[in-house]
Amino acid sequence: MTSTRQAPRLLTRSAGTPLWAQLLADLRERLVTGEFVDAFPGELALVQEYGVSRHTVREALRHLRTEGTVTAARGRKPRLGPAEIEQPLGALGSLFAAVESAGIEQRSVVRALDIRQDGTVATRMLLEESTPLVYLERVRLAGDEPLALDRVWLPADIARPLLDVDFTHTALYTELLVHCGLRLTGGREQVRAVLPTRGERALLHVPPTAALLAVERTGCLHGRPVEHRHTLVRGDRFAVTAQYNGREIALSAGHAGARGPAPERSRS
Amino acid sequence: MTSTRQAPRLLTRSAGTPLWAQLLADLRERLVTGEFVDAFPGELALVQEYGVSRHTVREALRHLRTEGTVTAARGRKPRLGPAEIEQPLGALGSLFAAVESAGIEQRSVVRALDIRQDGTVATRMLLEESTPLVYLERVRLAGDEPLALDRVWLPADIARPLLDVDFTHTALYTELLVHCGLRLTGGREQVRAVLPTRGERALLHVPPTAALLAVERTGCLHGRPVEHRHTLVRGDRFAVTAQYNGREIALSAGHAGARGPAPERSRS
DNA sequence: GACCGGCGATTGTCCGTACATTAGTCTCGT
DNA sequence: ACGAGACTAATGTACGGACAATCGCCGGTC
Missing domain, CATH: 3.40.1410.10 (Chorismate lyase-like)
Known part of the structure; x- marks a missing residue:
């Protein structure tokens, strides 16, 4: 317990649902809590926090990103909200x-x-x-x-x-x-x-x-x-x-x- | 030249565009040709045909699948068209x-x-x-x-x-x-x-x-x-x-x- | 002929690694 | 104080492997 939190958050490895789906659901819960209002964790942070591979993290994040819930790009820190705010026509x-x-x-x-x-x-x-x-x-x-x-x-x-x-x-x-x-x-x-x-x-x-x-x-x-x-x-x-x-x-x-x-x- | 075609199709490995994007574009071209009307190649077939990893193939296919152009599921052979045909309202x-x-x-x-x-x-x-x-x-x-x-x-x-x-x-x-x-x-x-x-x-x-x-x-x-x-x-x-x-x-x-x-x- | 089981093919899930690319920051020199 | 460049952090790209789950087919049995 040196740095962040490394207790693997509640991911049941042998449940019917895939790991990434559990991760996605958990992130959704934490999102509505307002936990990430000013900083959304990066991929590697989630890897450590949940104890899964980056591939799994990315699979979960893919949904949030295509949804527009969070935004990611090379070099930039992950943020909430869609990348380009398109004016709805x-x-x-x-x-x-x-x-x-x-x-x-x-x-x-x-x-x-x-x-x-x-x-x-x-x-x-x-x-x-x-x-x-x-x-x-x-x-x-x-x-x-x-x-x-x-x-x-x-x-x-x-x-x-x-x-x-x-x-x-x-x-x-x-x-x-x-x-x-x-x-x-x-x-x-x-x-x-x-x-x-x-x-x-x-x-x-x-x-x-x-x-x-x-x-x-x-x-x-x-x-x-x-x-x-x-x-x-x-x-x-x-x-x-x-x-x-x-x-x-x-x-x-x-x-x-x-x-x-x-x-x-x-x-x- | 034993079985299928194994000449790696035109993927420029050091172009500006990612490999999966080139693959996706090539598949799109072949799609409009009508080449795949009765059988769309599986992931492993594409891996061999293009000489890229399955990860890259899946990244390209992901777009076609979310688009609804092709459909995939465990065990089934890949097909053209969306999985569930929703009647457009x-x-x-x-x-x-x-x-x-x-x-x-x-x-x-x-x-x-x-x-x-x-x-x-x-x-x-x-x-x-x-x-x-x-x-x-x-x-x-x-x-x-x-x-x-x-x-x-x-x-x-x-x-x-x-x-x-x-x-x-x-x-x-x-x-x-x-x-x-x-x-x-x-x-x-x-x-x-x-x-x-x-x-x-x-x-x-x-x-x-x-x-x-x-x-x-x-x-x-x-x-x-x-x-x-x-x-x-x-x-x-x-x-x-x-x-x-x-x-x-x-x-x-x-x-x-x-x-x-x-x-x-x-x-x- | 009908049913059931095995088997192969195919995709889904999950892990690992490495390097490239980019944005932002920080330092250092002028 | 200010700019240029190095550095860091983060994601994107790409490779590899392994196993699980499922569908469809083929064949054998009754």
């Missing part, structure tokens, strides 16, 4: 990314940027009804055509710096990162079909016979909701697409068939 | 699954089941315009309420057995598996917002002020399109939801807010 983000990559200039008309209270929205973000919220309302233009009506609420205590930002040309997520140090880690999106109100029809320049896609999005930071968004997209020009191979799903968004809803619809 | 499948799991009885009214030609649909399935297609049109009911109008096209050469099936209570995928031995392995779904035509309004019992979700789906079997589906869902009662954590996306579908589109919409 969802249908909404990929829609604007698609417009961007098509070479179309994007612009926004800011219709409101202030602090409000909204019980309904606050409730959906699991906040007190009276919580002050930063409210941003924009009409997003692709080229000259209105593309979407975008409304965002964020808790004022973290998003207050955004009040001074000019949102006509920048994306919210960029500003959120720059001014508030926030980077969303997850979220939830719900897509519905709705009819525009008269005011929305005017804002989006849509004919009265058009349907809209209503995307309601809640962005989360480590599970805590920090953004609620309600976006109306011209459903006649854009669509949400999901592509899957039985194992993975990829969301994207882009032009809906430009030739109208669908040729075969006229038949019934 | 997408928004559509999960919608009906959600209704089912809510304990609501599902029923369908079959409006058409025959063989047709449709150039537009055939083109989208990458088939000849004149290809005969099995056509199935149903109104799907959840309880007593119409839920969706569902139109499916399948190539007649593989789907002809379906002409004798009674589709009022069974799911298409079940029958496709039972009668045709087909199980979809991937697909693509596109969701748009549309307005119903008068006929569709009557079929679905929707008020003239409602918008619909138009889901267009192409189901694939090993990359080849074998199903084209066009479904109109009452958008006032159901929505598509995507939940993601930056790494994985989960699609689901269910009731849209029953209290109307969204409370905050009335404000603008």
